[in-house]
Amino acid sequence: MSARRNPASRARRLLRWYPRTWRETNGPVLLATMEEQWDDQARRGDPVGLSVREAWSLRLHGGAERLSPGAGAVLAAAGAVVMLAGTVLFFAPWSPALSTAAVTLAVGVGPAMAWAAAVALVRDVTWVPAWAAMLSVVAAAAASAAFALAVLSWSVGFQRADAGVDQSLAGNAFLGLGPAAVVLAAVALVPLAEPGLRRVGSLRRRPRARWAVAVACSVPLTVAVAVALAMAGGPLLAAGALFIGCGLRWRSGRGATRSAANGTPADEADQHERAQPAERAAATHGPTGATLGEPTPRPLVDHRVRTDARTRRRAAVLSWAAVPATTICAVYALLGERWAAPTTGELVEVGGVGETGGAGLWAWLTGLPSMNAGLAAGSAACLLLVAAGGLLAARRWGRLGVLATVLVAASFALHAVSAAMGPSGDTQTYLLFLATALLGVGAAVPVDPYVPLPPAARWAVVGLVGVVAGWTFGPVTVAGLPLAAPAVALVMAIWLTRRPAARPAPTTGPLPVIA
Amino acid sequence: MPAPLTEPAFWVLTALVEQPRHGYAVMQRAEELGAPELKATTLYATLERLERGGLARVLSEEVVDGRARRTYAVTNEGRQLLVEEADRAAARAAAAQRSLAGPVAPTELGPAFQWAGA
Numbered sequence: 271m272s273a274r275r276n277p278a279s280r281a282r283r284l285l286r287w288y289p290r291t292w293r294e295t296n297g298p299v300l301l302a303t304m305e306e307q308w309d310d311q312a313r314r315g316d317p318v319g320l321s322v323r324e325a326w327s328l329r330l331h332g333g334a335e336r337l338s339p340g341a342g343a344v345l346a347a348a349g350a351v352v353m354l355a356g357t358v359l360f361f362a363p364w365s366p367a368l369s370t371a372a373v374t375l376a377v378g379v380g381p382a383m384a385w386a387a388a389v390a391l392v393r394d395v396t397w398v399p400a401w402a403a404m405l406s407v408v409a410a411a412a413a414s415a416a417f418a419l420a421v422l423s424w425s426v427g428f429q430r431a432d433a434g435v436d437q438s439l440a441g442n443a444f445l446g447l448g449p450a451a452v453v454l455a456a457v458a459l460v461p462l463a464e465p466g467l468r469r470v471g472s473l474r475r476r477p478r479a480r481w482a483v484a485v486a487c488s489v490p491l492t493v494a495v496a497v498a499l500a501m502a503g504g505p506l507l508a509a510g511a512l513f514i515g516c517g518l519r520w521r522s523g524r525g526a527t528r529s530a531a532n533g534t535p536a537d538e539a540d541q542h543e544r545a546q547p548a549e550r551a552a553a554t555h556g557p558t559g560a561t562l563g564e565p566t567p568r569p570l571v572d573h574r575v576r577t578d579a580r581t582r583r584r585a586a587v588l589s590w591a592a593v594p595a596t597t598i599c600a601v602y603a604l605l606g607e608r609w610a611a612p613t614t615g616e617l618v619e620v621g622g623v624g625e626t627g628g629a630g631l632w633a634w635l636t637g638l639p640s641m642n643a644g645l646a647a648g649s650a651a652c653l654l655l656v657a658a659g660g661l662l663a664a665r666r667w668g669r670l671g672v673l674a675t676v677l678v679a680a681s682f683a684l685h686a687v688s689a690a691m692g693p694s695g696d697t698q699t700y701l702l703f704l705a706t707a708l709l710g711v712g713a714a715v716p717v718d719p720y721v722p723l724p725p726a727a728r729w730a731v732v733g734l735v736g737v738v739a740g741w742t743f744g745p746v747t748v749a750g751l752p753l754a755a756p757a758v759a760l761v762m763a764i765w766l767t768r769r770p771a772a773r774p775a776p777t778t779g780p781l782p783v784i785a
Numbered sequence: 786m787p788a789p790l791t792e793p794a795f796w797v798l799t800a801l802v803e804q805p806r807h808g809y810a811v812m813q814r815a816e817e818l819g820a821p822e823l824k825a826t827t828l829y830a831t832l833e834r835l836e837r838g839g840l841a842r843v844l845s846e847e848v849v850d851g852r853a854r855r856t857y858a859v860t861n862e863g864r865q866l867l868v869e870e871a872d873r874a875a876a877r878a879a880a881a882q883r884s885l886a887g888p889v890a891p892t893e894l895g896p897a898f899q900w901a902g903a
Contacts, residue, residue, distance in 0.1 A: 296829055302852035303808040303825045324824060331826040397791050397834060400826075475877075 277320040278305060284325055287332025327400075334393065334400035337407070342390030342516030345383045350509035353380030370422060378418030381505060385410035385458060387512040392462050394519045402461035413454035420447035452496075456488040459495070463487055503738035510735035514721055577665050582766055585658040589763035592654035596755035599651050603644020603753065642689050648752025649686035653679055655759055658766070667716050677712030681705045685748040703741070705748055710740020790870050793831040796820035798840065798859055798867045805844045805858035808832070832857055840866060 281304055285297050304324075312318045356376025359368050389406050392398055398406075420443070427441030464484040467473050473480045577585075660675030667674070688701035714736030721728040751758070790798065800806060800814035811832075812823050835841040840863030844856045859867070 296833070298853035299808055299846075299855045300825055300829050302854060303812070303828070305852060306809040307812070307825065324826075327824050327826040331830055335830070397794075400830065 277308060277318070280320050280325070281328065284320075284328040285332065287329050287336075289332075289336050289338070292335050330400040330404050333407075334398075334403040337386065337390040337393055337403060339390060339394045339516045339519035342387040342394070343513055343520055345390065346387035346509050346513035346516055349380045349383030349387060350506055350513065352376075352383060353505050353509065356380060369425075373421050373425075374418050377421055378414045380509075381417075382411045382414040384505065384509045384512055385414070387509070387516055388462065391512060391515050391519065392465060394516075396465040396468070398461055398465055402464070406458045406461040409454050409458035413451050413458055416447050416451035416454055420444040420451055423447055452489070452492055455496070456492045459488045459491055460484045463491060503742040506738045507735065507742060510731065510738065513731070514717065514735075518720055577662055581661050581665050585661045586763055586766035588654050588658035588661070589759050589766055592651060592658070592759035593756060593763060595651040595654060596648055596752065596759050599644050599648035600753050600756055601644075603641050603648060606640025606644055642691075645749070645752050646686045646690035648755060649682045649689060649748070652682045652751055652755050655755060655762065656682060658762060663716070670715050670718060674712045674715040677708050677715065681709035681712060681744075681748060682751075684708065702745065702748070706740040706744025707737045708740070709744045709748060710738070710742075711736030714739060790866065791831075792821070793823060793827050794835060794840075795867075795870060796823065797828065797831050797835065798863055801841060801857055801859040802864055802867055805856050807854045807856045811857070835863065839863075 278301065281301055282297075285293050285301065288297065304320075308318045352375050356372045356374070356379075359372035360376060362368075386407050389398070389403050389410075393403050423440055423442070423444035427437055427444060430437055430441050460481070461484075464480055467480045467483055470480075473483060656675060656679045660671065660679070663671030663675055665671070682705070684701050684705035688698045688705060691698050691701070711733055714732045717735070718728055718732050721731050796815040796818065797811055799818060799820075800811045803814070806814060808825065808828055812825070812828055815823050832841060836843065836857075839860055841857050841859050844858040846853070846855045848854065
């Protein structure tokens with residue numbers, strides 16, 4: 271067997287599974303270590319060579335090593351683009367012939383890429399064995415393929431049933447492909463669920479029990495993930511979040527690599543070794559963890575910023591004002607129909623709604639169904655809450671906080687207009703789309719500093735993620751908040767009114783001597 | 786509370802804490818100490834992660850007999866983490882020893898044993 275005759279050349283070939291940078295940095299020492307091991311085996315008279323397990327170990331570790339945070343960011347972005355392209359293709363009226371390709375892209379290729387990004391992120395955050403990482407990626411790819419085929423099969427079966435034709439094998443295949451996709455997705459999820467259980471007290475030191483729990487949890491988790499992703503825009507949102515997560519890890523990792531002696535160019539590494547012991551210790555161990563001569567990195571957002579008492583008081587006043595205002599609106603929206611005055615006025619047509627009333631503005635107002643009137647006024651009253659939140663956001667995020675507040679306020683104002691128009695069809699729908707998009711972008715704006723891209727691309731990502739998030743979660747939020755606002759306002763008011771816990775002042779000067 | 790050290794990380798740190806060692810020496814020492822088989826691929830994946838986490842560092846790189854050799858050392862953080870890990874393991878072992886040394890009351894055997902005995 272050639273692997274036994276010349277194991278070094280085979281191992282060198284298998285090292286190509288590793289990314290080039292890793293291979294260049296660590297390849298020679300890894301190969302030398304294996305050669306030393308083979309020399310020892312030869313001295314002991316054991317069979318010498320690259321075993322099948324070692325060969326697979328090289329492949330798996332090499333493949334897993336390629337799942338770096340940088341690769342994860344690229345995969346997440348590419349996955350989002352592929353899913354978006356598939357969705358556009360699917361709904362495009364001019365391309366019914368491309369529906370197979372559309373489904374393959376939207377539920378097959380795109381999610382598989384996003385899953386690989388998730389594995390890269392989890393692997394960077396915590397320790398995931400190489401085999402588990404690769405198993406997750408392969409199982410996710412198989413699950414995506416099975417799911418895409420199941421969707422296509424269901425489509426074929428639906429068309430045949432619609433035409434009253436007997437089912438074909440392709441039409442019935444989804445009965446097997448669907449469950450297969452769920453099982454494969456559960457297999458893909460297990461390696462990512464297991465690290466999360468390492469911090470669970472009773473499972474910390476019991477790896478077998480941890481894996482068993484991860485397996486047991488994986489099927490319901492898969493169903494939960496599938497439901498979350500089935501929401502409009504859910505997969506795109508997940509891919510966007512993965513892109514940001516991987517990008518942040520990649521950026522921080524680059525800094526860490528630069529500061530590690532191993533990652534520096536040779537001359538810098540030599541300098542590190544030649545440095546005086548005290549300097550070397552400081553460079554390696556701190557005191558702050560930064561290398562010599564490197565400025566301490568400034569945090570992206572200063573989380574230590576504490577809301578001052580005046581801002582807190584103002585926000586509290588606004589929240590308390592919102593409590594009765596939103597309560598009246600919510601109660602009227604829900605119960606107003608019961609208190610409607612008997613019909614005495616002339617029937618007028620306002621905005622397509624036939625109701626009673628006088629004339630002009632009053633007629634319009636009294637002509638609205640109570641639910642619409644309550645929601646419209648409630649959305650307007652929510653602006654008090656938005657303003658209260660805006661005061662805190664501006665303090666924490668500065669101009670970004672102000673921008674976020676303006677966008678969210680515009681969203682609620684638009685929803686107020688939309689609700690006030692009554693159930694009037696298209697215009698209301700367009701306004702709702704615009705309101706939810708603004709809400710999503712407003713909520714996404716504070717994420718901007720964390721997106722590891724140049725400004726233009728950063729804002730494009732924030733805008734895209736915001737719109738998708740808004741269209742996914744916005745309708746429930748803008749329609750539901752006017753009804754839930756009394757409780758939200760009350761909680762916020764109480765929280766803001768409570769006296770913040772005083773922090774002990776930092777001690778300066780020498781510690782007191784205890785006799 | 787930090788997540789426990791993984792099995793390979795524990796043995797690599799244990800081998801390095803005595804003295805700086807190169808890759809193959811770490812594998813040999815870990816095996817002598819009773820570690821399960823440590824492959825070269827797992828060793829370098831572990832060393833890289835330890836290095837990234839500031840628990841180990843590269844001390845030197847040299848070529849010996851035409852082969853690249855990189856020597857690693859444990860950092861203060863790595864040593865501290867190993868001390869904590871060893872303390873936890875010792876506390877667990879001591880608790881088990883105490884339980885094993887104590888008398889076993891018949892009622893503590895559990896219902897299955899009582900049923901079998903009856």
